[in-house]
Amino acid sequence: MADTHYRHIQEHFSYLIRKNVLQAGGKLPSEREIGEQFNLTRVTVRQALQNLEAEGLIYRENRKGWFVTPPAVTYNPAAQLSFNLYVSEQGFAPSTEKIEQVVEPASLKIAQKMGIKKGSPVLFLHRRRFIDKRPVLIERMYINIAYLPGIEDEDLTQSLSQLLKNKYDLCYRDMDLSFKSTSLPEEAAKDLGIASGQPGLHVERVNYINGNQVLELDYEFWRHDAVNIAIEVRE
Amino acid sequence: MADTHYRHIQEHFSYLIRKNVLQAGGKLPSEREIGEQFNLTRVTVRQALQNLEAEGLIYRENRKGWFVTPPAVTYNPAAQLSFNLYVSEQGFAPSTEKIEQVVEPASLKIAQKMGIKKGSPVLFLHRRRFIDKRPVLIERMYINIAYLPGIEDEDLTQSLSQLLKNKYDLCYRDMDLSFKSTSLPEEAAKDLGIASGQPGLHVERVNYINGNQVLELDYEFWRHDAVNIAIEVRE
DNA sequence: CAGTGGTCTAGACCACCAC
């Protein structure tokens, strides 16, 4: 069972990556070249590459090729650190790009989740975040602007938690988090520049202030290979 | 880009599953049958099925066929509930099977992680856990038996936390958790009865007692579609 | 423009499963 052709390819590249012969961010040979090397068809080569992708060892950029996955960042949601902080603390370079920003009336679903009336104005913010120039995360956020007058005029590519702290003296600590391993929906995949159907990590976050008032609703789609989650439970 | 043949198949079954025409646990038609229905080859059909699998909507049993994924269980690591408890509380039927149990000297790696001397005796426990008779989780645990004399003679298919509480009056609360989305390694996949390379969730857990003494080291591999993680952070 | 990955065809053989 383990003695398949695609497994040979997997082990070959797995070895090269472990031994750092192929370095993080480096490009693999083309599928056709690999096929010639191993005397196998592209179907078989792609099976191997897709398995390596599922392992998180390599990733693809749409129609550009296959690349060695850089180390994942560790995300500790309880640590109260912003994306910019924990990414840079781990030796990577974070950056953020705003895709869309609009104040809109809350849909029924969003209003219910936020505990506000349907149609109340919320700030919708759609951002793409990068680690070392690689897009790793798509964010869709809904923010209750009742708590944050004038926030729509600020630079919203910066860290929100920093902004809340500096401008509004607000600090959210309480939150509900939910994680689910799934594939990237078409839109998120497109935003990340990869084919849809790739594995991803879906994070849903609700930030509270004053006990149980929802300040922010956050939907995140991560590349599955870009992040580890770490949590310390202490009494 | 979105207008591919395999996407038609995906949407077809995605719809049937959402509308409950195909029910949880139900079997899909064979790949060849689907191919005839849509006038497509098996390669294309399998592309669609693999995408649905990545979404978590369907799963396969090795050489048996494709089935509709049952609802996922929600795992709240901070809630201090045993597997048996939180699974049954959510309306499912948990069960556990012991694959291997042995007292052995700790390897260097395990000893370091547990803060004990290399070669100290540890109880290695290898279990498979089921939800509604579907294998969802493989556990490999290393337990410091210095704290638990005679534990190797107990029934180790039961809940460990129950056993610790009843027999040793021990209760662990503090733990480190780490989650990583990856593919199932060959052995874990075999234990779960599925092809290796399938997506999975890797959980590493360290349970402490008396502040910083390691009672138990736990490596888990979950089917990625069988579990959600939920965490509440409260100050 | 040459080369890439993305999609797809029309077959094939095998190990394994249910009957």
Next chain:
DNA sequence: TGGTGGTCTAGACCACTGG
């Protein structure tokens, strides 16, 4: 034993990337 999924061949055309 017939049908299943797992693996694989030897091609093809397309959209897009990079030079």
